[in-house]
Amino acid sequence: MSPRELLMIPGPVEYEPEVLQALGGQSASHMGPRFVATFGRALKGLREIFGSARGQPMVVAGSGTLAMELAVANLVEPGDAALVVNTGYFSERMGAVLERHGARVVHVRAAPGEAPSAEDVATALAAERFKLVAITHVDTSTGVLAPVEPIARRAAELGVLTVVDGVCSVGGEALPLDAWAVDVAVTASQKALGVPPGLALACVGERALAAHRARRAPVASYFCDWANWLPIFQGYERGEPAYFATPPVNLVDALERSVAQILEEGLERRVERHRRMAMAMRAGWRALRLEALPRSDAVAAHTLSALYFPAGIDASLVARVRDEGVVIAGGLLPALKGRYFRVGHMGAVRPGDVLTTVGAVGRALARMGARVDPAEGVAAAQRALAD
Numbered sequence: 001m002s003p004r005e006l007l008m009i010p011g012p013v014e015y016e017p018e019v020l021q022a023l024g025g026q027s028a029s030h031m032g033p034r035f036v037a038t039f040g041r042a043l044k045g046l047r048e049i050f051g052s053a054r055g056q057p058m059v060v061a062g063s064g065t066l067a068m069e070l071a072v073a074n075l076v077e078p079g080d081a082a083l084v085v086n087t088g089y090f091s092e093r094m095g096a097v098l099e100r101h102g103a104r105v106v107h108v109r110a111a112p113g114e115a116p117s118a119e120d121v122a123t124a125l126a127a128e129r130f131k132l133v134a135i136t137h138v139d140t141s142t143g144v145l146a147p148v149e150p151i152a153r154r155a156a157e158l159g160v161l162t163v164v165d166g167v168c169s170v171g172g173e174a175l176p177l178d179a180w181a182v183d184v185a186v187t188a189s190q191k192a193l194g195v196p197p198g199l200a201l202a203c204v205g206e207r208a209l210a211a212h213r214a215r216r217a218p219v220a221s222y223f224c225d226w227a228n229w230l231p232i233f234q235g236y237e238r239g240e241p242a243y244f245a246t247p248p249v250n251l252v253d254a255l256e257r258s259v260a261q262i263l264e265e266g267l268e269r270r271v272e273r274h275r276r277m278a279m280a281m282r283a284g285w286r287a288l289r290l291e292a293l294p295r296s297d298a299v300a301a302h303t304l305s306a307l308y309f310p311a312g313i314d315a316s317l318v319a320r321v322r323d324e325g326v327v328i329a330g331g332l333l334p335a336l337k338g339r340y341f342r343v344g345h346m347g348a349v350r351p352g353d354v355l356t357t358v359g360a361v362g363r364a365l366a367r368m369g370a371r372v373d374p375a376e377g378v379a380a381a382q383r384a385l386a387d
């Protein structure tokens with residue numbers, strides 16, 4: 001019998017049973033009334049989750065990287081200038097995707113564990129005429145949370161589009177598109193949205209749709225072209241099936257369930273739950289004398305923790321924690337690889353998961369010879385949860 005393990009990596013995560021049940025059913029006809037209603041509900045619910053009154057939610061088979069490319073391929077024309085607010089590995093990836101589509105990319109960087117300030121980004125935005133600014137809301141490689149709102153507002157004043165990689169934030173951190181003047185947010189199913197991997201998602205606002213319509217050059221990718229997808233999503237939302245490429249019907253069934261659960265919990269309460277779980281994790285880590293990679297709480301994400309290995313402890317900690325029943329992840333940022341590890345806490349995460357995880361990390365550290373008391377870690381997390 002395989003051991004029961006708790007999956008606490010920064011995606012995929014643990015999923016609600018009802019979501020998994022929806023995934024395991026018979027595939028519906030993608031043109032039939034049952035699926036049309038399901039997909040329509042999922043899209044309408046996503047519009048609420050993205051906080052966009054008139055934006056178009058999009059759901060395509062693929063992963064977060066495809067979601068990034070869907071945004072870039074439709075907005076960028078060769079020669080356009082793009083500013084990347086760089087907080088780690090996934091911001092680098094966004095820069096690479098932009099360059100592949102012909103953009104001239106300027107990065108605003110910060111030291112690992114820090115985010116460029118809104119003022120630094122404003123200065124960079126004023127220096128030349130950018131088509132868009134790209135921000136990784138939570139860079140999963142560093143656990144750094146970027147200041148999206150002030151950057152997006154400044155960009156909007158300058159007529160620059162804001163594209164947010166919300167792969168590690170949507171459904172776990174606040175990211176209201178309209179309220180913050182964000183034009184496009186992209187995400188993937190396997191993280192805070194609480195659906196197994198396989199869906200690339202986005203919400204595209206009116207200014208971004210207008211920029212797409214005003215293109216001079218055709219979108220280079222046939223599959224990515226919003227012109228092919230817009231009639232599909234609009235059709236399903238009206239209750240009319242339309243075909244461009246076969247939708248991943250079971251994943252959409254699962255998405256519809258998770259979206260319904262998210263709205264039932266309420267977005268604000270869900271974000272607050274993520275914050276509380278993150279605070280409890282942080283209390284546990286501090287009691288275990290673990291140093292966080294984000295340099296301050298102000299730039300620390302609530303969807304994952306990134307923590308340095310303490311002196312004398314190496315990357316084999318990850319396997320030792322698995323021996324204690326919890327699956328966590330190693331580091332990802334090339335500059336710090338082998339020096340830190342990551343713990344995801346998003347989606348269905350609840351107090352018991354926090355205590356189990358802090359307990360497993362504490363026991364593994366103690367077994368490896370670190371001078372920590374595992375009970376103190378759990379007690380600190382417990383106190384934070386009880387507050």
Ligand code: PMP
Nearest residue numbers: 063064065090138140167168188
């Ligand atoms: N952006 C961020 C912030 C991510 O965390 C990830 C995945 N960890 C991606 C993009 C890429 O998503 P995927 O692996 O689903 O392609």
